[in-house]
């Protein structure tokens with residue numbers, strides 16, 4: 285039934301079917317129904333141009349297209365139309381599809397234009413508005429709410445613009461019910477007062493009124509989120525059952541010895557997280573846990589204590605960092621902590637000498653070496669552990685899934701895995717992006733930290749910024765100056781970086797000053813060498829691209845200047861800022877930009893100036909960019925939602941998660957008769973979606 289070919293549908297011939305397949309992957313009647321409207325227009329409401337204010341999401345205007353013409357050349361080439369109603373006029377702008385739009389629109393005709401107004405140089409404009417001939421509007425297929433479908437140029441050219449799509453779907457709506465049998469158990473429908481599935485699907489294509497549309501969408505959103513959570517939670521159950529974990533039942537002398545010698549008390553958040561890890565490690569189940577905490581929140585101590593639990597129980601532990609420098613810094617710190625306790629710690633990276641390498645290999649295999657720190661060199665085949673019990677991975681988003689998979693093969697039984705990340709992910713997003721991982725969060729900084737003072741300055745303030753840098757350097761501090769390096773325009777960015785470097789060297793000349801430079805085009809060895817000079821304090825200024833983003837620790841650095849800050853994403857800005865504020869001194873972050881920047885960029889920079897809290901920043905980032913672009917979540921297909929919205933539907937997501945958990949606790953195999961509709965539905969579904977394992 286669900287495989288009914290598209291050509292069966294009235295109004296769809298072989299050619300249209302082919303375009304639908306190619307453009308929207310719509311292969312069957314069922315797929316066609318699953319192409320949901322992305323919004324609805326209340327055709328009775330029109331905005332007047334004179335009344336447009338800045339806080340309008342989107343406006344619908346009825347008016348006349350007065351002029352239409354191309355402006356600019358090259359990158360600034362665009363199509364501009366003047367659109368007028370009886371209260372005033374507005375600009376319509378297209379950057380893409382210019383020829384197509386010119387062919388489709390007639391100057392002098394009446395249209396209804398729809399889109400988000402923005403203000404630029406004192407006039408309102410709408411970029412890429414949806415345009416519809418005003419005449420077509422007078423007879424809506426349904427009074428009031430009209431569905432709007434996403435479509436493409438090619439589809440529109442074959443008469444399948446939103447209106448055409450609407451007409452076709454409405455023509456076959458009678459065929460819908462048998463294609464969408466109920467897939468939620470009855471007790472859930474009753475408890476949550478959900479609309480039946482087929483009815484909800486009919487309703488979203490042809491809403492009767494606002495209230496029933498809302499109910500229909502609620503039902504479909506719940507269904508979508510619930511199915512994802514059931515999938516993720518079941519995967520987790522299966523993993524847990526399949527994977528036996530080593531049991532670390534002892535809390536022994538090494539753990540206690542280290543804990544008692546710590547020069548500070550753990551924060552409550554560190555204690556809570558440690559408890560969560562300990563519970564996992566003694567449960568007999570396999571641990572697969574994400575530890576997230578802002579830069580400087582003290583993840584390393586937690587990692588070391590966890591590794592000591594492994595050691596106390598006779599197992600080895602490894603810590604893997606994404607770069608040589610980071611591995612080295614971890615090694616130095618951890619060596620100083622653990623060597624006095626008589627625990628052997630070694631470092632293994634790409635540049636470890638052959639002899640040392642051989643020695644490490646031998647003592648690893650004999651089990652004499654308890655803790656190994658390194659880069660992905662740890663994953664290379666010759667590295668064999670006697671009994672690897674726990675692996676800690678720092679800064680998770682730098683490691684590919686394949687690399688992590690390699691780890692699992694280091695043992696007969698996979699070691700426990702603790703993944704640490706300093707890129708906070710909002711809780712609800714973590715629930716979905718890492719649904720089969722357990723998540724621990726350090727949401728508190730150690731006491732006594734001074735917040736980094738962050739300001740936004742325009743490029744014309746550079747002389748003053750240089751003056752400020754000089755003052756800080758005179759106090760013995762060090763300064764980072766970071767330039768964006770974005771692949772597409774590498775040549776230009778590279779020139780910016782070198783120009784910037786030269787003007788800094790001119791202002792801060794030798795022998796009083798030494799300036800380091802590090803960028804992606806340098807050889808790894810040269811990069812390391814320059815970085816080390818800065819780490820040792822031999823240079824006062826580090827000019828760099830974002831290669832310094834991850835984890836480097838130079839407590840004496842107190843100023844972070846970020847050039848063209850408007851070009852960075854929020855989480856990246858936050859990561860960069862985290863390079864300072866690691867010592868006792870007051871630290872500063874200076875965000876430089878030109879004056880003409882977008883509203884989004886302005887909000888990003890304002891957010892940085894307002895808060896140092898990574899979780900708050902992640903929430904704003906999520907709102908501004910949507911979930912797909914957040915760092916560390918790219919691998920997750922579970923985020924491509926059809927109807928629910930991870931940001932706006934957070935409460936519903938939590939409800940879906942809770943209901944899925946409850947249900948699986950009572951019926952892990954979904955074998956109870958009342959869960960039959962669901963298990964039947966999932967059987968068909970699982971084949972299609974590969975619920976990828978994240979770690």
Ligand code: ADP
Pocket residue numbers: 548549550551554577578579580581582583584585706730731
């Ligand atoms: P991150 O979470 O960014 O990896 P680190 O583990 O490097 O943070 O910790 C940052 C600094 O804070 C380190 O110097 C560490 O020794 C120190 N630190 C960690 N926990 C505490 C604490 N509870 N009280 C005081 N200082 C702490």
Ligand code: MG
Pocket residue numbers: 583584678835
């Ligand atoms: Mg760290």
